[in-house]
Amino acid sequence: MAVSPIVIFITLLYFAVIFGIGVATRKASANPMDYYVAGRKVGPVVNGAALAATFLSPASFLGLPAFIFLLGYPFWWGMIGVIGGMPLASMLTAAPLRKYAPISFTDYYCDRYEDQKWMRVLLGIPILFGTWTYVVLSLVGTGLFMMTILRVDYTVAVVIGAVAVLFYVYMGGMVATTWSTAFQGVLMAIAAFVSGLAVLSAYGGPANMAAAVQTATPNFWMMPHAQEAFSHPIMKSWTGVVSFFFVWHFGFATMPYSVVRFFTAMDIGSARKSIVWCGIFGGAMYWGLMMIGTAARNLIEKLHPLMGQTMVNPDGSTGVISNVMHVLSKIRADFGIGGVAVTDYSMVAAIEALQNPWLLGLLAAGGLSIAMSTAAGWVVVGNVLLGRDWLGKTFGNKWAIDNPVKALRIMAVAILAICTISSLEPAALVLDLSGFGFLVSISTLGPPLILGLWWPRATRAAVYATVIVFAPLTAYAWLYARNVLGSPHWFFLSEVLLGEGARVSTPHQIYWIPMAVIFFIIVSLLTKPASPKAVKAYCEDLH
Amino acid sequence: MFKGMKPYFWWGLAVYYAWFAIIMLWEMTTPGVPFEVQVGGVPLSFFYNAVISTWLWPVALAYFFWYMGEIDDKKRAASQEVNKGGR
Known part of the structure; x- marks a missing residue:
């Protein structure tokens, strides 16, 4: 299939806006506060879209x-569950952290737990791991969108994505990141929402779409427990549904790349209100994605241009593309990236099936938006950690202290260079590790943040213990479930507790987050509390 | 723990999660709910989950927290003004 000029035009327009924002915000480099936290002048709509x-x-x-x-x-x-977790941040972290007004993600931990040096090193480990896994994931996403929709060579696509992100982060720091990310937030919401409407329209409305899905896949609508049959073995028991509801539920309030956006809001009210706008944009996008995901299988089999064409089987024989898996396998064979699952092409293939170049162009821009914005979000977390917190604050490097913007820029180059190299050959494990990156970040960074803000008894020793114990523990459980049981979504002790072959669907966050909170509380109660001065300034006075 | 958290936070969360729990329990105890319970031929799940649970409900709670927070801030500011005047 040839690429429509309309798709190319929309993509070029997208890149023109992104580069334009980088150029327009270059003056931010004159003021470190602008470069770090966008001068704390960002209003709720822009901050919400960026979030x-x-x-x-x-x-x-x-x-x-x-x-x-x-x-x-x-x-x-x-x-x-993902969107449902957003409002929690409003009062748990957004308002108190904006009142405190830090510069970097680690600042709060250092002040609250009275440890300005090694705390930054310790917390930097899960943060850098999250940065690496998420930036790699995002660059792979950029490559995937540009390759499957625009037919750009994968390596070229990844390099273009990395250079574009580096350009605006380098030029305008947090100011450029905020404005470009806000633009990308609006664009991705429109792309997904309009695509969702187009899918419904292709069927003549939601009633026809639901009926077509039911006819083609009778088990699709089945919830566990209510019936004997189930939609998928992972959704065989109620634990699957409940666990997936909570998998990403608490991330928004505690993950570094979302929390730093609360620092950029112009005041506490703006920090709270930006979550309202975040829900509006994120909800619109998720509604569209739900419609696309629901219709994808049926839509591809009904309308995709590859259906009925000839395919070459792995053994060299030829056959006819006659079902959705054939279509996705063909796309993967033509545009495959090591480690990307065949089903990951279903979203693009579903929109391709509608054969509307405007829609495909919008999808390309929306897909690039969501990939590049997440990459930029993590790069600004990582470069502040390395350039300011580690080089300057921890190791006292005079050059980094005297040249804060230059230090951050060098670190942004280093982060993107390493992640670009990692993205060129993304082994399956690297892509899967973003799930682990989320798990380890939230289990180790979440309890000390929330409890530090809301519990005077939270202690420094508990922070150290939680990071040291839960980083390897979650790694072991995740890798064991993935490599021995076959999926990271199985409870890692399924066979130990229930016998060989047993599988209980419980993604890790459902138990590791409560375990980490309980562990943090126990260690806090057994160890020396923070000084009354620190508790008053960084806990009680922030409420 | 959570001393100083406003009561409306807990009330808001109770109502918020009750909605999710009731819908989830309904779907997991009554066979066929997501597809067979329909309004005008459209499965009701398209309204209560795709529109309300995914979109309107989180926005409503975030708005509620923002709105109550603004009232709190105004009350706090007024109280500080009174205290200043009294000194």
Whole structure:
């Protein structure tokens, strides 16, 4: 299939706006506060759109419709849980952290727990791991969109994406990141929402779409427990639905790449209100993705231009492309990236099936938006950590202290260079690790942040213990479930507790987050509390 | 723990999660709910989950927290003014 000039035009327009924002915001480099936190002048609409674009990654745009394609209706609950967790941040972290007004993500921990040096090193480990996994994931997403929709060579696509992100982060720091990410947030919401409407329209409305899905995939709408049959083995028991609801539920309030956006808001009210706008943009996008994921299987089989064409089987024989898996396998064979699952192409293939170049162009721009905005969000977390917190604050490097913007720029180059190299050969494990990156970040960074803000008894020793114990523990559980049981979504002790071959669907966050909170509380109660001065300034006075 | 958190936070969360729990329990205890319960031929799940749970409900709670927070801030500011005047 040839690429429509309309698709190319929309993509070029997108890049022109992104580069234009980088040029327009270059003056931010004159003031470190602008470069770090956009001068704390960002209003709620812009901050809300930027929050949505930063927090929601290509894993949302490509992965969640693919999960619906695979797991059926019960996975709607997984998506509900992602957006559903956003309002919690309003009072738990957004308002108190904006009142405190830090510069970097680690600042709060250092002040609250009275440890200005090694705390930054310790917390930097899960933060850098999250930065690496998410930036790689985002660059792979950029490559995937440009390759499958625009037929650009994968390596070229990844390099273009990395250079574009580097350009605006380098030029305008947090100011450029905020404005470009806000633009990307609006664009991705429009792209997904309009695509969702187009899918419904292709069927003549939601009633016809639902009926067509039911006819083609009778188990699609089945919830566990209510019936004997199920939509997918992972959704066989109620634990699957409940677990997926909570998998990403608490991330928005505690993950570094979303939390730093609360620092940029112009005041506390703006920080709270930006979550309202984030829900509006994110909800619109998720509604569209739900519709696409629900219809994908049927839509591809009904309308995709590859259906009926000849395919070459792995053994060299030829056959006819006659079902959705043939279509996705053909796309993967033509544009495959090591480690990307065949179902991850279902979202793009579903929109391709509608054969509307304007829609495909919008999807390309929306997909690039969500990928590049998440990459930029993590790069600004990582470069502040390395350039300011580690080089300057921890190791006292005079050059980094005297040249804060230059230090951040060098670190942004280093982060993107490493992540670009990692993205060129993305092994399956690297892509899967973004799930682990989320798990380790939230389990180790979440409890000390929330409890530090809301519990005077939270202690420094508990922070150290939680990071040291839960980083390797979550790694072991995740890798064991993935490599031994076959999926990271199985409870890692399924066979130990229930016998060989047993599988209980419980993605890790459902138990590791409460375990980490309980562990943090116990260690806090057993160790020396922070000084009354620190508790008053960084806990009680922030309420 | 959570001393100083406003009561409306807990009330808001109770109502918020009750909605999700009731819908989830309904779907997991009554066979066929997501597709067979329909309004005008459209599965009701398209309204209560795709539109309300995914979109309107989180926005409503975020708006509620923002609105109550603004009232709190105004009350706090007024109280500080009174205290200043009294000194």
